[in-house]
Amino acid sequence: xxxxxxxxxxxxxxxxxxxxxxxxxxxxxxxxxxxxxxxxxxxxxxxxxxxxxxxxxxxxxxxxxxxxxxxxxxxxxxxxxxxxxxxxxxxxxxxxxxxxxxxxxxxxxxxxxxxxxxxxxxxxxxxxxxxxxxxxxxxxxxxxxxxxxxxxxxxxxx
Numbered sequence: 001x002x003x004x005x006x007x008x009x010x011x012x013x014x015x016x017x018x019x020x021x022x023x024x025x026x027x028x029x030x031x032x033x034x035x036x037x038x039x040x041x042x043x044x045x046x047x048x049x050x051x052x053x054x055x056x057x058x059x060x061x062x063x064x065x066x067x068x069x070x071x072x073x074x075x076x077x078x079x080x081x082x083x084x085x086x087x088x089x090x091x092x093x094x095x096x097x098x099x100x101x102x103x104x105x106x107x108x109x110x111x112x113x114x115x116x117x118x119x120x121x122x123x124x125x126x127x128x129x130x131x132x133x134x135x136x137x138x139x140x141x142x143x144x145x146x147x148x149x150x151x152x153x154x155x156x157x158x
Contacts, residue, residue, distance in 0.1 A: 017063055017137035020046070020144050022101070024078060024090045026124055031059060031141075034125070035089070036074065039063055039137065045074065046139070047127055063137040064130050077121045084113035084120075101144070 017039045025035035033048040045064040052058045066074065081089065090104040 014135055015137050016143070017139045018143045020061075020063070020139045022046070022091045022144055026074075026077075026089070028089075034127075036078070037063065037144075039139075043071070044136065045070075045125060045130070047130070049138075058140045058142060060138060060140050062135050063139065064134040065136045066134070070125060070129070074125055077124055080121055081117055084117040085110055086113075 021038040022032065023036040023038055023043065025032035027033040027035070027048075032046075035046060036043055037046045038044075042065075045066050046061045047064065048059055049062050050060045052060075086109050087104050088109060091101050092104045093100060094102045
């Protein structure tokens with residue numbers, strides 16, 4: 001059964017994950033939409049499914065347990081991204097920002113490498129490739145280690 005993208009989490013059948021550590025993103029629009037996270041000592045896939053209305057527009061994400069084949073494919077795709085394009089899609093620890101995590105400042109961005117990566121690796125993992133049975137948890141932006149990593153980088157004030 002395919003997932004309805006804006007479905008509300010079926011609590012308590014699917015637990016809320018806290019804390020979640022974002023590792024890298026593969027899809028971005030004013031913040032991460034999909035990528036790899038770490039939760040309960042495992043690497044799992046996160047995917048956006050809804051956003052709250054203002055004044056506090058928190059994003060909500062599903063956490064999917066990947067099949068071994070999906071895990072191998074997505075790890076390979078990420079390694080190829082690093083080799084061909086750079087490291088700007090990764091989150092890193094940084095005590096100098098609120099929340100202690102931020103996006104890696106890219107050391108490089110190679111446009112020709114990005115084109116090659118897209119030709120070689122295609123579109124990657126999409127919501128239609130996942131099933132409802134793979135959902136193991138959900139989280140909101142505030143549940144990540146370092147909400148500054150998700151949105152704007154805010155330097156700490158002394």
